[in-house]
Amino acid sequence: MIEQNLIKTNKNLLAFSAGVDSSALFFILMNNNIEFDIAIVDYNIRAQSKEEVKYAKQLAKKYDKKIYLSSCKEDKFSEKVARDFRYNFFDNIIFEHNYESLITAHQLNDKLEWFLMQLGKGAGLVELLGMDFESKRKDYIVYKPLLNTSKDTLLEYLNKNKYKYFVDETNNQNIYKRNKIRNNFANDFLNEFENGIKKSFEYLQNDINSLNSINEIINCDDLSVAKFDTIDMNIFIRYVDQKLKEFGLIISSSTRAEIIRQKSIVISNKISIDIVENLIYMSPWDNSIMSKKFKEICRINKIPKNIRGYLFNIDKIEFDIFLKSLNKLK
Numbered sequence: 001m002i003e004q005n006l007i008k009t010n011k012n013l014l015a016f017s018a019g020v021d022s023s024a025l026f027f028i029l030m031n032n033n034i035e036f037d038i039a040i041v042d043y044n045i046r047a048q049s050k051e052e053v054k055y056a057k058q059l060a061k062k063y064d065k066k067i068y069l070s071s072c073k074e075d076k077f078s079e080k081v082a083r084d085f086r087y088n089f090f091d092n093i094i095f096e097h098n099y100e101s102l103i104t105a106h107q108l109n110d111k112l113e114w115f116l117m118q119l120g121k122g123a124g125l126v127e128l129l130g131m132d133f134e135s136k137r138k139d140y141i142v143y144k145p146l147l148n149t150s151k152d153t154l155l156e157y158l159n160k161n162k163y164k165y166f167v168d169e170t171n172n173q174n175i176y177k178r179n180k181i182r183n184n185f186a187n188d189f190l191n192e193f194e195n196g197i198k199k200s201f202e203y204l205q206n207d208i209n210s211l212n213s214i215n216e217i218i219n220c221d222d223l224s225v226a227k228f229d230t231i232d233m234n235i236f237i238r239y240v241d242q243k244l245k246e247f248g249l250i251i252s253s254s255t256r257a258e259i260i261r262q263k264s265i266v267i268s269n270k271i272s273i274d275i276v277e278n279l280i281y282m283s284p285w286d287n288s289i290m291s292k293k294f295k296e297i298c299r300i301n302k303i304p305k306n307i308r309g310y311l312f313n314i315d316k317i318e319f320d321i322f323l324k325s326l327n328k329l330k
Contacts, residue, residue, distance in 0.1 A: 001157065002028055002145035003133050009100035009141060012036040013068075013093060015086070018052035021105035023165035024154040025146060026059065029103070036103060037066035039093055041086050044073055045170075052166050068093050079176055087137075087248060094140050106131055107146040107154060112197060113178055113186045120181075122253060126238045129204055136246045150194055151187075208238070218329060220322045223283035223310055227329050231278050233260050240273060243282050247271055264306055274304030279329070283310040301326065 002025075014029065016022045016038040029036055040056045042049045053069060060067035070089045074081050090102050114130045121127075135142045146154070158165050174180040190197060218225040226239060237256050244251060249267060251259075259265055263275040266285045274281040286309030298308045301323055311319055 001149050001153065002032065003148060006133055006145050007034055007101065007103065007143050010035060011099050012101045012103050012143075013090065013099045014038045015090060015102060015104045016040045016056055017105075017168075018055045018166045019105075019168055020151060020154055020158065020165050021107055021110075021146065023163060024158050025103070025105040027161065027163050028145075028157075030063065037068070037099075039068040039070075039090060041082075041089060042069070042071045043077065043082060044071060045077060046168070048166060048168075055164065055166070079178065091138060091248070099140060101141040101143055102137070103143045103145065105146055106144045107149050107151055108194070108198070109151045109182070109186060109190055111147055111201065112190055113182050115201075116181050116186055117177060124234070124238070124256075125204065125208060126241050127253075129201065129208065132205075135242075137248060138246060148198055150190060152191070218322065218325045220311075220318060220325075221314060223281075223307060223314075223322075225282075225326060225329060226280045228278045228280070233275075236260075236275055236280055239280060240282070244271060247284075264304060266306060272304075272306035272310070274306050276302070276304060281307050283307040286310040286313060288312050297323075302330075 012035060014022070014026065014036045016026065017040060026038070038056060038060060040053060042053050056067060056069075059065065068089075070085075072082065072085045074085065093099065094102060111129075111131050115128050118127045118130060131144055131147060133144055133147055135144075157163075171179060172183065174183060217227070224243065228235060228239075237260060240259060241251065241256070244267065247270065249271065251267065255267065259267075259273060259275075264273070266272050270285055272281070272283050272285045281304050283306075285306070288309045290308060290312045294312055295308070298305075298311070303311065303326070311322065314322075
């Protein structure tokens with residue numbers, strides 16, 4: 001049911017909600033002898049959420065799992081607010097307790113819903129797929145082992161084994177765009193064409209993999225320089241998109257167009273991007289005041305201006321190693 005041998009880390013955190021997907025994943029991980037602890041957010045918008053938190057505590061106690069709880073009390077609630085709150089919560093837990101990965105219960109229905117949402121926005125191939133079995137976020141790995149499994153299959157698993165779960169009734173209300181797509185299009189389409197949809201997603205992922213033509217890459221802390229064997233802005237923007245997701249940033253199609261147009265840009269005052277011929281430089285944005293000597297070294301070595309501030313504040317030995325690697329890369 002889950003993607004076998006996908007989870008390679010030892011200290012894992014499961015994003016738990018007590019709903020169908022995460023409840024099924026809880027027991028699937030247990031039955032596959034994969035170690036994990038759980039984290040749950042109470043958004044305080046449904047009375048049932050208190051019972052879901054109670055159930056999470058019961059599972060944690062019964063199966064000797066650590067549990068992390070958070071309560072969200074935002075005045076203006078939205079899908080984006082919920083997602084940002086949730087991932088900030090996960091980020092902090094993982095950083096403070098040295099977890100290696102986050103496991104989420106996204107499944108095939110979620111993947112199709114995302115695809116249709118992006119299709120309606122006018123997205124490219126990378127944005128259409130969106131969800132990968134394994135991806136990088138900041139300093140940890142995100143695993144989505146259920147992406148090939150439909151919600152109906154998970155429900156059947158839970159009912160067959162008499163595992164408890166909760167159903168969020170708001171999912172049936174077309175308040176949010178995702179709910180509207182799920183209830184009006186995605187579920188019925190998946191029920192009829194599940195095997196074909198799985199194959200199509202597999203073929204599309206293979207297409208993306210074949211387009212990733214990175215020749216070499218330099219990593220220096222949070223700075224990276226990638227060299228491509230072709231100058232193709234479509235391929236470049238795919239790479240930028242993937243890297244930004246590691247920093248927890250998801251950009252719009254207009255921002256992608258701006259990156260292509262300017263080739264030197266700072267995203268959300270957080271990440272610097274410079275595209276120079278077939279090289280892409282990316283680093284956290286740093287506007288530190290630099291010495292004339294350092295600026296001259298950067299000018300001589302043709303280092304883009306946007307990433308110089310970050311380099312100015314790294315260790316001198318690391319900077320020297322970076323310069324040598326960069327000159328070899330060019």
